[in-house]
Each structure stands twice: as structure tokens, then as C-alpha cells.
Amino acid sequence: MTITDMPSTTTWNAAYWNSRLSSRAQIMTASAIREILKITQEPDVISFAGGLPAPELFPLDAMKQAFTTVMEKYGPAALQYSTTEGHLPLREWIGRQSNIPPQNVQIMTGSQQGLDLLGKVLISEGDVVLVESPTYLGALQSFQPYLPHYVEMPTDEQGIDVDALETLLKTTPAKLLYAVPNFQNPTGRTLSLERRKRLVELTDRYGVMVIEDDPYGKLRFTGSELPSLYQIALERAGGDPDQVNVIYSSSFSKTLAPGLRDAWVQAAMPIIQKLIQAKQGADLHTPTLNQMMIAELLDDTLPRQIEIVKKAYGERAQQMLAQIGQHFPEGAQHTVPQGGMFLWVTLPEGVNTTALLSKAVERKVAYVPGSPFYALGGGENTLRLSYSNATPEQIERGMRALGETFTEALG
Amino acid sequence: MTITDMPSTTTWNAAYWNSRLSSRAQIMTASAIREILKITQEPDVISFAGGLPAPELFPLDAMKQAFTTVMEKYGPAALQYSTTEGHLPLREWIGRQSNIPPQNVQIMTGSQQGLDLLGKVLISEGDVVLVESPTYLGALQSFQPYLPHYVEMPTDEQGIDVDALETLLKTTPAKLLYAVPNFQNPTGRTLSLERRKRLVELTDRYGVMVIEDDPYGKLRFTGSELPSLYQIALERAGGDPDQVNVIYSSSFSKTLAPGLRDAWVQAAMPIIQKLIQAKQGADLHTPTLNQMMIAELLDDTLPRQIEIVKKAYGERAQQMLAQIGQHFPEGAQHTVPQGGMFLWVTLPEGVNTTALLSKAVERKVAYVPGSPFYALGGGENTLRLSYSNATPEQIERGMRALGETFTEALG
Numbered sequence: 001m002t003i004t005d006m007p008s009t010t011t012w013n014a015a016y017w018n019s020r021l022s023s024r025a026q027i028m029t030a031s032a033i034r035e036i037l038k039i040t041q042e043p044d045v046i047s048f049a050g051g052l053p054a055p056e057l058f059p060l061d062a063m064k065q066a067f068t069t070v071m072e073k074y075g076p077a078a079l080q081y082s083t084t085e086g087h088l089p090l091r092e093w094i095g096r097q098s099n100i101p102p103q104n105v106q107i108m109t110g111s112q113q114g115l116d117l118l119g120k121v122l123i124s125e126g127d128v129v130l131v132e133s134p135t136y137l138g139a140l141q142s143f144q145p146y147l148p149h150y151v152e153m154p155t156d157e158q159g160i161d162v163d164a165l166e167t168l169l170k171t172t173p174a175k176l177l178y179a180v181p182n183f184q185n186p187t188g189r190t191l192s193l194e195r196r197k198r199l200v201e202l203t204d205r206y207g208v209m210v211i212e213d214d215p216y217g218k219l220r221f222t223g224s225e226l227p228s229l230y231q232i233a234l235e236r237a238g239g240d241p242d243q244v245n246v247i248y249s250s251s252f253s254k255t256l257a258p259g260l261r262d263a264w265v266q267a268a269m270p271i272i273q274k275l276i277q278a279k280q281g282a283d284l285h286t287p288t289l290n291q292m293m294i295a296e297l298l299d300d301t302l303p304r305q306i307e308i309v310k311k312a313y314g315e316r317a318q319q320m321l322a323q324i325g326q327h328f329p330e331g332a333q334h335t336v337p338q339g340g341m342f343l344w345v346t347l348p349e350g351v352n353t354t355a356l357l358s359k360a361v362e363r364k365v366a367y368v369p370g371s372p373f374y375a376l377g378g379g380e381n382t383l384r385l386s387y388s389n390a391t392p393e394q395i396e397r398g399m400r401a402l403g404e405t406f407t408e409a410l411g
Numbered sequence: 412m413t414i415t416d417m418p419s420t421t422t423w424n425a426a427y428w429n430s431r432l433s434s435r436a437q438i439m440t441a442s443a444i445r446e447i448l449k450i451t452q453e454p455d456v457i458s459f460a461g462g463l464p465a466p467e468l469f470p471l472d473a474m475k476q477a478f479t480t481v482m483e484k485y486g487p488a489a490l491q492y493s494t495t496e497g498h499l500p501l502r503e504w505i506g507r508q509s510n511i512p513p514q515n516v517q518i519m520t521g522s523q524q525g526l527d528l529l530g531k532v533l534i535s536e537g538d539v540v541l542v543e544s545p546t547y548l549g550a551l552q553s554f555q556p557y558l559p560h561y562v563e564m565p566t567d568e569q570g571i572d573v574d575a576l577e578t579l580l581k582t583t584p585a586k587l588l589y590a591v592p593n594f595q596n597p598t599g600r601t602l603s604l605e606r607r608k609r610l611v612e613l614t615d616r617y618g619v620m621v622i623e624d625d626p627y628g629k630l631r632f633t634g635s636e637l638p639s640l641y642q643i644a645l646e647r648a649g650g651d652p653d654q655v656n657v658i659y660s661s662s663f664s665k666t667l668a669p670g671l672r673d674a675w676v677q678a679a680m681p682i683i684q685k686l687i688q689a690k691q692g693a694d695l696h697t698p699t700l701n702q703m704m705i706a707e708l709l710d711d712t713l714p715r716q717i718e719i720v721k722k723a724y725g726e727r728a729q730q731m732l733a734q735i736g737q738h739f740p741e742g743a744q745h746t747v748p749q750g751g752m753f754l755w756v757t758l759p760e761g762v763n764t765t766a767l768l769s770k771a772v773e774r775k776v777a778y779v780p781g782s783p784f785y786a787l788g789g790g791e792n793t794l795r796l797s798y799s800n801a802t803p804e805q806i807e808r809g810m811r812a813l814g815e816t817f818t819e820a821l822g
Contacts, residue, residue, distance in 0.1 A: 010615060012654045017681035020586075020620055022557065025532035028688045055487035063490065067478050076466035079474065079668035109520055109672075113694045120556055121436035141692040145531055146433065175431075209431055243423045257490035259699035261520075270428030277439045281552040283524045287698055288670035 024145045046398035047366045048320075051185065051341055052389040057309055058257050059301050066296040070289065078289045084276050086264070087291035093298050094264055098234065098248075100241040104266050106275050109286045111215055111251040111263035115142035117282060118211055118247060118265070121274040123148045127175040130168070132160060134344075134373035134382070136185045136213065139178055150375035153177075157335070159184065159191030162198040169206040177203055177210045181229060182217040183340025186373045186384040190338050193226050200232045203245060210246040215254050215263075218306045220339035221314025230266065242268045252294055254341070255306050260290040313341060316387040319395050327403025329410045341388035344370070346381060347406060353383040356409055363401035435556045457809035458777045459731075462596065462752055463800040468720055469668045470712050477707040481700065489700045495687050497675070498702035504709050505675055509645065509659075511652040515677050517686045520697045522626055522662040522674035526553035528693060529622055529658060529676070532685040534559045538586035541579070543571060545755075545784035545793070547596045547624065550589055561786035564588075568746070570595065570602030573609040580617040588614055588621045592640060593628040594751025597784045597795040601749050604637050611643045614656060621657040626665050626674075629717050631750035632725025641677065653679045663705055665752070666717055671701040724752060727798040730806050738814025740821045752799035755781070757792060758817060764794040767820055774812035 010016060018026065070078050085091065086107025095102045108114040115138065123129060123146035131139070133152035140150070151172055154164040160179060168174070179199070181191040191199070203210050212229040227235075230248035237243040244267070251263035265275060279285070317337055324334055324345075333346045345367075347353065354369040370382025387395060429437065481489050496502065497518025506513045519525040526549065534540065534557035542550070544563035551561070562583055565575040571590060579585070590610070592602040602610070614621050623640045638646075641659035648654040655678075662674035676686060690696070728748055735745055735756075744757040756778075758764065765780040781793025798806060 010618060010654075010656065012679075014681070016618075017679070020533065020682070021685060022531065022533050022535040022538070024535070025685045025689070028532070028685060050492075052492055055491045058487045058490045060482065060487060060490075064478075064482060067475075071471065071475060076469045076471060076668075077670075079469045079471075079670040080466045081461075081463055081664075081669045109694045109698075112692065116693045120433065121439070122431065122433050124433040124435070127433070138692070138695075145689070145692065207427075253492075257487075258492045259488075259490040261694060261696075261698040268423075268428070270425070271431070274432060274436045274439060278436070278556070281523065281549070281556065282527045282693070283520045283672060284549075285672075287520075287672040287701055290698055290701070 024147065028145065045361060045364050045366050046390065046394045046401070048385040048387065048390060048398060049366045049368045050389065051386050053254055053258060053341075054309070054312060054389055057305070057312055059297070059305055062297055062301040063257070063293065066293040069296050070292040074292060078292050080288060082285050082288040082291075084280050084285045086286060087288070087295055090291050090295040090298075091264075093295065094266070098231065098266060099239065100234070100266060104241040104269065104272060106265045106267070106272050106279070107286045107291060108263045108265055108279075109283055110253060110258070110261040111213065111249050112138055112142060113279075113282065114249045114263055114265040115139050115211070115213070117275050117278045118249075119143040119146045119148075120278050121271070122176055122209065128172055130165075130174050130177040130208070131375050132179055132184065133375070134186055134370060134379055135178065135375060136180055137373050139213065140375055143178075148176075152374070152376055155187070155189070157189060158195060159189050160195060160199060162195045162202065165199065166202055169202060169208065174206070174208045177208050178213065179210065179229070180213045182214055182226070183219065183337050183342070185216070185340070186342055186368070186370065187344040188335045188337030188340055188342045189344070190223075190226070196226065196229055196232055200229055200236065200246065204233070204236070208245070211249065212246055213249050215251045216340035217250065218255055219310045219313055219341070221310045221317065223338040241266070242270070244268055247271060255302060255309060256294065256297060260294060262286060262290055262294045310339065313339070313388050316390065316392070316395060317343065319392055320385065320387040320399060323395060323399030323403070327400050329403070329407040331410055332406055341386050343385050343387070345383050345385060347383075348410065349381055351381045351409055353381060356405060359409070360402060360405045363405055365398040365401040365405070367402065435558065439556065456772060456775050456777050457801065457805045457812070459796040459798065459801060459809060460777045460779045461800065462797050464665055464669060464752075465720070465723060465800055468716070468723060470708070470716055473708055473712040474668070474704065477704040480707050481703040485703055489703050491699060493696050493699040493702075495690050495696045497697060498699070498706055501702050501706040501709075502675075504706065505677070509641065509677060510650065511645070511677060515652040515680065515683060517676045517678070517683050517690070518697045518702060519660075519674045519676055519690075520694055521664065521669070521672040522624065522660050523549055523553060524693065525660045525674055525676045526550050526622070526624070528686050528689045529660075530554040530557045530559075531689050532682070533587055533620065539583055541576075541585050541588040541619070542786050543590055543595065544786070545597055545781060545790055546589065546786060547591055548784050550624065551786055554589075559587075563785070563787055566598070566600065568600060569606060570600050571606060571610060573606045573613065576610065577613055580613060580619065585617070585619045588619050589624065590621065590640070591624045593625055593637070594630065594748050594753070596627070596751070597753055597779070597781065598755040599746045599748030599751055599753045600755070601634075601637070607637065607640055607643055611640055611647065611657065615644070615647070619656070623657055623659050625659065626662045627751035628661065629666055630721045630724060630752070632721045632728065634749040652677070653681075655679055658682060666713060666720060667705065667708060671705060673697065673701055673705045721750065724750070724799050727801065727803070727806060728754065730803055731796065731798040731810060734806060734810030734814070738811050740814070740818040742821055743817055752797050754796050754798070756794050756796060758794075759821065760792055762792045762820055764792060767816060770820070771813060771816045774816055776809040776812040776816070778813065
């Protein structure tokens with residue numbers, strides 16, 4: 001009897017496969033956005049759904065030059081294994097921006113990895129994690145496998161309501177607070193300076209670690225720059241990065257290009273040390289070549305790109321806002337972002353933006369329904385619009401179609 | 412009172428930071444190998460410790476050409492976000508090698524990520540995971556955060572002892588079996604054909620999923636190629652990849668270059684679907700540029716590289732084995748690898764290779780003590796030697812020094 005004659009004793013049905021999965025995998029679900037994006041990817045649909053940077057602005061020539069420089073400078077070392085911490089010149093440059101040493105900087109394979117590994121090293125099952133209402137869906141997805149207990153912080157036009165936060169902290173034993181203070185994903189809102197200071201003071205007093213996710217901070221097109229929570233906390237700590245309760249995460253995805261997957265986390269050494277251990281098990285290190293290429297682009301290309309990108313996104317945001325004024329029905333409220341890639345629309349209670357999406361797609365325009373951005377559900381009448389990856393012509397045509405869809409829905 | 416005047420209420424000591432960590436992070440430890448590598452990285456130490464490919468063999472010119480081709484062919488899309496599943500032409504090529512559709516192939520950011528995400532979606536706390544004794548340390552590190560209960564499978568010169576495995580399976584409710592059948596890391600051993608068939612039959616009968624880790628399979632320099640566990644299981648399943656209990660993991664790190672971090676997992680769709688969800692939260696996707704570059708190298712460069720690399724490693728292995736014969740004391744046993752990068756030395760009981768390492772480093776040569784490769788401890792008298800990243804002159808000089816070290820210790 002050969003091996004192929006032996007009968008398999010397994011019944012290959014869904015119950016079998018489900019029994020093979022970990023308990024955490026059994027509660028994982030596909031990203032709602034991802035599923036929605038699939039139906040909106042037909043080429044004739046104008047999509048304000050994805051959070052994609054504008055590819056026509058990518059610095060192609062500088063990338064080519066960076067690749068050539070890296071191959072000349074490093075040769076085979078650019079293709080070899082490298083350290084888990086990351087390429088030292090890149091970490092040194094990042095450290096200098098905050099006046100901290102490179103050892104407090106850990107390179108990540110995209111800021112999504114930073115969130116995953118922070119979840120892994122910080123969240124035990126049932127730990128209370130405070131999130132904005134609404135919050136970045138990708139963070140919920142990264143943290144979920146570690147089984148947190150989400151508690152939502154109320155927000156308004158200036159971001160997190162810190163008075164409500166204080167009330168929460170008095171009664172809720174929170175482990176972690178996750179926030180996107182600049183041009184938040186999904187709302188485009190920015191946390192005010194006074195609230196930043198209060199938030200740092202409160203989380204320090206209550207011993208709550210803060211993950212500050214700041215992929216868009218450099219892309220401010222109106223108003224003046226605000227210090228990060230990290231900077232405020234570092235100043236409070238007399239400049240000692242190992243006495244800072246805020247973990248800062250940022251990325252080159254929105255300023256240079258996302259396809260290289262290069263981001264970083266800065267934190268106190270006890271956190272960094274655990275992140276290094278977790279990253280060893282997660283992917284050993286971020287691709288060597290990519291880190292070296294990014295490092296070649298920091299002094300000239302990056303500042304130039306930031307100017308180019310924020311000018312373009314500022315114009316596109318302006319145009320989208322103008323179209324809202326022209327085509328959206330009364331009763332549709334929206335945020336006015338000072339930077340970044342997103343704005344947020346709230347329709348009257350009772351309108352369901354998930355149900356409405358198919359009507360919009362019939363009119364060849366797509367958005368992301370807001371509900372998946374709420375950790376605890378709700379927000380059925382909200383939606384996110386991205387202006388970063390649309391031409392002026394697409395914005396005009398798409399927003400008119402969206403206005404028609406909403407006007408019809410509001411009756 | 413300004414914000415910096417407010418006193419911090421936190422005492423920034425080790426207990427504070429430890430209290431911030433998840434329970435899984437509290438039991439994470441730095442890789443023993445990583446700590447050892449640090450002390451062996453002085454430039455005048457000949458290191459047989461790291462598992463590094465030979466960088467002088469990397470296909471630099473082909474990489475440069477691949478980059479140019481990718482930029483011409485895809486332009487900005489090479490730098491944009493891409494799908495979680497991975498670059499379709501790459502997945503199609505991989506699928507064709509096993510006669511399975513691309514949907515059963517998931518691209519990973521290095522095979523370490525494959526192990527992490529498989530741990531995440533398969534291992535619940537306390538699940539029994541069967542591992543070889545000894546096994547690949549990196550797998551232990553990837554799985555550990557998911558809190559498995561490791562059970563060791565006895566091994567001999569032909570790899571896993573399948574009779575002992577059958578006895579184990581009768582009494583142990585195992586969830587998962589992890590194995591490196593070809594030129595195992597750390598021992599260099601290869602699982603025989605008969606045992607492969609028995610292993611597939613047994614794990615099918617007892618409903619145990621198998622993770623087959625095969626980064627070195629293409630690097631066979633003596634003997635004839637054996638079918639993978641995956642191929643055997645696929646044949647048993649009549650070619651239906653969705654009725655296969657074996658999950659296959661491999662990589663381009665050892666054949667093309669590790670610094671790009673490009674690897675893959677092939678598995679049944681219910682597993683792939685969960686891996687996609689887990690990967691969304693882990694790093695969204697593997698860097699676009701890197702996948703596209705690898706895809707350009709598959710038809711010409713990859714087969715040529717495989718020939719170049721296995722010829723070089725075969726010569727180095729031969730040379731290291733000859734030096735063992737010449738310089739090692741009697742009582743030092745060793746494996747004879749048919750491929751890959753490693754061989755394994757067993758000194759007489761009572762010799763402690765961890766303690767001996769400092770003596771070796773005094774003689775300017777380094778290895779990895781074997782103990783960390785045992786999930787449950789032991790193996791204090793064993794060590795791993797890598798021949799892939801050493802010149803003939805280094806092998807001669809280093810092995811003589813190692814022989815002296817061991818002769819002194821035994822004698």
C-alpha cells in the first residue's frame with residue numbers, strides 16, 4: 001500500500017478548519033474597509049475611500065538616485081541581513097528631530113507594524129485601551145488579537161474631550177491611550193494645544209501610557225504647527241526620553257512613499273527593548289535596502305516632498321470643501337481639516353451610510369462608511385472622504401455625484 | 412503654572428516599566444544568539460555563529476537591472492501601497508512550482524513573519540506544539556508570545572524519529588507540528604523520504620497541522636532531492652490544496668538575498684484567509700518594490716544563483732568537515748549536511764559549550780552554543796557551526812583554533 005492509498009481520516013469542512021485556529025483568530029474579521037474597497041475598485045468609479053497618497057507626487061527620480069547611491073555606498077551589505085533596531089544613520093536622523101539618542105528609535109516595517117508590536121508588548125487580555133470615538137480602524141485591527149477592552153473617549157471638533165477623559169480616568173483603570181492628534185484618521189480633526197498639555201498631564205498622573213500615532217503631522221496646509229504629545233512629555237521630563245510615558249509613532253509612507261514600508265517608534269528604553277525582542281520574532285528586521293534608500297532622501301528630498309505634498313493636498317481639500325458647500329444637502333455636517341488626507345461627514349441621524357454606499361457606487365463614486373471606525377459600534381450616519389488621491393476633475397465630478405446621492409437620501 | 416512646572420507623579424523605575432508590559436512581554440527574552448553575536452562581532456574574530464548567506468555571491472548586477480526594469484514597468488505603483496496577499500506575478504510563479512493556484516500563496520516579509528502570523532492564527536495559550544529536539548530558535552521566538560506548550564520530538568541522524576512521534580501522538584493532544592525537513596537549522600540533518608511519508612500520514616490521522624519550514628531546500632549539494640511534506644500531502648489530497656494539513660513556508664533570503672525580506676506561505680484557503688487578516692494588522696503588506704524586484708529575478712537569476720550558492724556552500728561544508736577530521740578531538744561527533752548552511756557538533760557529556768565560548772573567542776573564533784535550540788533546555792554539550800559565510804582561509808584558521816579549544820577542554 002503506497003502512501004496515497006491510505007485514506008485521509010479528516011473531514012475538510014469549515015468546522016474542521018475553525019477547530020485548527022487560535023481563539024484570537026476565530027474572532028478576527030476581514031477589514032470592513034478592505035471588503036468595501038474591493039467593490040469600489042472598478043476603474044470608472046471615483047474613489048474617495050482608500051487612504052492612498054497621490055502617486056503622481058512620488059519622488060521617482062530621487063528614488064532612482066537613492067538606489068544607485070546605496071548600491072555604490074554599501075554594495076552587498078544593502079541586500080544582507082541587518083540589525084533589528086534598524087539602519088543607524090536613519091535612526092540618528094530621526095533622533096535628532098526630537099533631540100533624543102538613536103537608541104530610543106526603533107525602525108518598523110510600516111507604522112502598522114509599530115502598532116502590532118506595541119499591542120503585543122503592552123496589551124494583556126482585558127486591558128483597558130482608550131481610543132478616540134471614532135478612531136483609526138487599522139489600530140483597532142492591530143490591537144484586537146491581543147484582546148483589549150476598548151473604552152471610547154468622547155471627541156468634538158478639537159479632538160479628544162479632555163474633561164470627559166479626566167472623568168473616565170477617575171473611574172476606569174486604563175492601561176493605554178491611543179490617539180492620532182494631527183489631522184486624525186478618520187475625522188481630519190486636530191487636538192488643540194491646551195488639550196495636548198492636559199492630556200499629557202492627565203495620563204502621567206493616572207499612569208496611562210499613550211501611543212501617539214502621527215503619520216500626517218508634517219502635512220499641515222493651514223494653521224500653525226503644534227508640539228506633539230511626545231514633545232510636551234519630553235519637555236516635562238527635562239529632556240530624558242526614558243522618563244516619558246508617551247510612545248511616538250510616525251512614518252515615511254505619507255511624505256516619501258508607502259510602498260517601501262518604512263516607519264519608526266520612539267519610546268523609553270524599557271519599551272524599546274521589548275519592541276526589539278518582539279520584532280526579532282515578527283520579521284527579524286525591516287528590509288535593509290529600503291532603510292538605506294530612505295536615509296539617502298532625508299536631507300534634500302524629504303523637505304522638498306513635504307512642501308509638494310502639503311500644497312497639493314491643501315488644494316484638494318479646499319476644492320472638496322468647496323464642492324461640499326455647493327452640492328451637499330443641508331443637514332450634512334463636515335470637518336475642516338488643517339492637514340492630512342481626510343475629512344469626515346455626518347449626515348442626519350437615521351441615514352445609514354453603509355446602505356447608501358451602493359447608491360453612491362451606482363453614481364460611480366465611493367467613500368468609506370464611518371461605522372467601522374467606532375470601536376464599540378455606532379456612527380451609522382457618518383463617512384470618511386479622502387481627497388489625497390483624486391484629481392481636481394475627479395473631485396468635482398465625484399462630489400457632485402455624492403451630493404446627489406445624499407440629497408436623494410435626505411429626501 | 413506652566414505644564415513643565417507640574418510634578419510628574421510617576422517613579423520611573425524598572426518595576427514601573429514592567430507593570431506597563433503585557434504578560435506575554437514579561438516572559439519575552441532577548442535571543443541568546445543575538446546576545447552572543449554581539450560579543451563575536453569584533454572584526455578579527457572568525458565567526459561560524461551567524462546564519463548569514465555569503466554576500467559576495469549576491470546577484471548585485473541582476474538586482475540593479477531588476478530595479479531599473481521595475482521602475483520602467485510599474486513607475487509610481489512600485490512605491491504605492493499594494494495588496495496584502497502580495498504581488499500577483501510573484502504568487503503565480505510560486506504557485507506554479509507546486510501546481511497550486513496563486514490564491515493559496517501568501518507573500519510574507521521574510522519567513523520569520525510567516526512563523527509569527529502562523530503562531531498568531533493557530534496557537535491558543537497552552538496548545539501543544541511539537542518541535543524537533545533541537546529546533547530552529549527563531550521559530551520558538553515567533554511562537555512564544557502566543558504561549559504554546561512545547562513538546563519535543565526525539566530526533567536522530569535521519570531527523571524526526573517517527574516511531575517515537577506516533578507514540579507521542581497517541582498520548583499527547585497536539586495542535587501543531589513544526590519541522591525543518593531539509594538541512595535543518597541547527598543540525599543540518601535531512602528527514603528521510605520514508606519518514607516524510609509516515610509523518611504526513613500520522614499527522615493527518617491524528618489531525619495535527621504541520622508547519623514545514625523550508626528556507627534551504629533548494630541548496631542541496633549532495634544526494635537527491637526529496638519531495639516536501641507539502642508535496643506528499645498535496646498528492647494524498649488528489650492535488651486539492653484546500654485539503655492539505657501541511658503549511659509550507661519558504662523564502663528568497665537564502666537563494667537571492669535576505670535584505671529584501673521576501674518569503675511566502677502556501678496553505679489551504681481557510682488558513683490563508685486568516686493569515687491575510689493577521690497580516691493586515693501586522694504590516695498591511697510586504698514592500699511593493701521588493702516583491703516586484705524579486706519577481707523580475709525568478710526566471711534567469713534565481714536558477715543561476717541556486718547553482719552558484721549550492722556549489723560554494725558544498726565546497727565550504729566539505730572543507731569544514733575535512734578540518735573537523737584533522738583538528739577536532741575524538742569524542743567530538745558531528746553531522747554531515749547534504750545542503751544548507753549548518754552542521755552540528757556534539758561534545759562529550761559534561762562539556763559546557765556556553766562556558767567554552769569565551770575560550771574560543773580568546774582564540775578568535777566563534778560558534779553558537781546548542782542549548783538555546785532546545786525548547787525545553789538541555790544540549791549543553793552541543794553547538795552549531797555555519798560554513799556559509801566564511802572564506803576557505805577563515806575556515807582553515809577558525810577550525811584549527813576551535814579544534815585546539817575543544818582538545819584543551821576534553822583533555
